Amino acid sequence: MTTIGSYLAVATDLTRWRAVAAKAPDVAAETNYFKANIAKATSIDALLKDRRLFNYAMKAFGLGDRLYAVGMMRKVMAQGVANSGALANTLRDPNILAFAKAFDYAGKGAGVVSGRFAESVAGRYVEQAMQAQQGAQNxxxxxxxxxxxxxxxxxxxxxxxxxxxxxxxxxxxxxxxxxxxxxxxxxxxxxxxxxxxxxxxxxxxxxxxxxxxxxxxxxxxxxxxxxxxxxxxxxxxxxxxxxxxxxxxxxxxxxxxxxxxxxxxx
Structure with a gap:
């Protein structure tokens, strides 16, 4: 099947393919861990200390190839997004900006992880996992x-x-x-x-x-x-x-x- 054919087969039934990705043992295990523990990450240090949580968050925002950039991401979160000169706004990377808006400890403090936050990040992670599974085929x-x-x-x-x-x-x-x-x-x-x-x-x-x-x-x-x-x-x-x-x-x-x-x- 051509790339466009395979892509359309997935894009027209995203709910099904996301569900398939979410049930994969490795994805399910990491998601369960994240949901069970993210409420404890009430500060930048707490998030970075639990590398499993941090890695999950990075992968959820399409930053899985930058797991090594802990120092940079610390600065991103510390500076927040309110100031136009903040690192997240000057890097011109939409994924880093999205991450900074979600994990806005500078602006929201411990309130970052309240409400439906875990579900929102988990949804992003499953999306990335689904895309990676399709990428293994094409x-x-x-x-x-x-x-x-x-x-x-x-x-x-x-x-x-x-x-x-x-x-x-x-x-x-x-x-x-x-x-x-x-x-x-x-x-x-x-x-x-x-x-x-x-x-x-x-x-x-x-x-x-x-x-x-x-x-x-x-x-x-x-x-x-x-x-x-x-x-x-x-x-x-x-x-x-x-x-x-x-x-x-x-x-x-x-x-x-x-x-x-x-x-x-x-």
Whole structure:
């Protein structure tokens, strides 16, 4: 199955796939521990002292690749989000900002972990776990699901540049070489601004169209010696171009599904 086909199979039944992820033994064990113990983390030090809680929280906010950055996250939480010069606001990373808003010890004190806080964080963790499970079958599907969740929250291209997964999707969809990441950040930002309107991702139809473009290009790049995969991906991309009335976005996802089904003989 193509990346777009696999992605749509999950995206149209997210409740089911999240439930599957939540029941996985490792996910269930970590979630139960978090819910049972997070109320004890009434300060930054308490959260950081229990590395199991801290790691769960980091993974829930898409920061699993930065578990080592304890010192930085201490500063993020200590400075809060109220001041525009706070670290969370200047790093331009939407995941770090979301983490800082949730674990706002600077602004809320011990009240951070009150109410439905544990359920909210657990929901994020399960979402990340579900995406990772899909990624084990097809990394492109994980990227597409992650982009679907995170892209609407972007406020500038700098947010995409600060997130490796978001950037990979954008570079793939727009056929931008990963080597551009070695350029100065402002140079990269100008390049993306010339090719991309971040506000388009707040429109569900345009977001779907961009993901479809990414998926088709991803399959073409990773198809290798599988001619059928290349043919399918080309057909999807061709279908996208036929429906494209607003530049890089504006594809009707149903058209893509119809073209995929026709290729399979459905």
């Amino acid at each position: 990394p492109g599907v994980e990227l597409a699901l992650y982009f679907r969740e995170q892209a609407p929250q972007l406020t500038s291209v700098y947010g995409a540049l600060a997130d490796k997964k978001l950037l990979q999707v954008v570079q793939t969809a727009l056929d931008i070489s990963p080597r551009t990441s070695t350029q100065p950040i402002d140079t990269q930002a100008r390049l993306l601004k010339a090719k991309l309107n971040i506000d388009d991702f707040k429109d569900a139809r345009k977001l779907d169209a961009f993901i479809a473009r990414f998926a088709a290009t991803y399959d073409m790049r990773s198809a290798g010696t599988t001619p059928a995969a290349v043919t399918n991906a080309n057909a999807i991309l061709y279908g996208a171009s036929l429906a494209d009335s607003d530049g890089p976005v504006g594809v009707d996802i149903s058209l893509i599904l119809r073209r995929q089904n026709a290729l399979r003989g459905f």
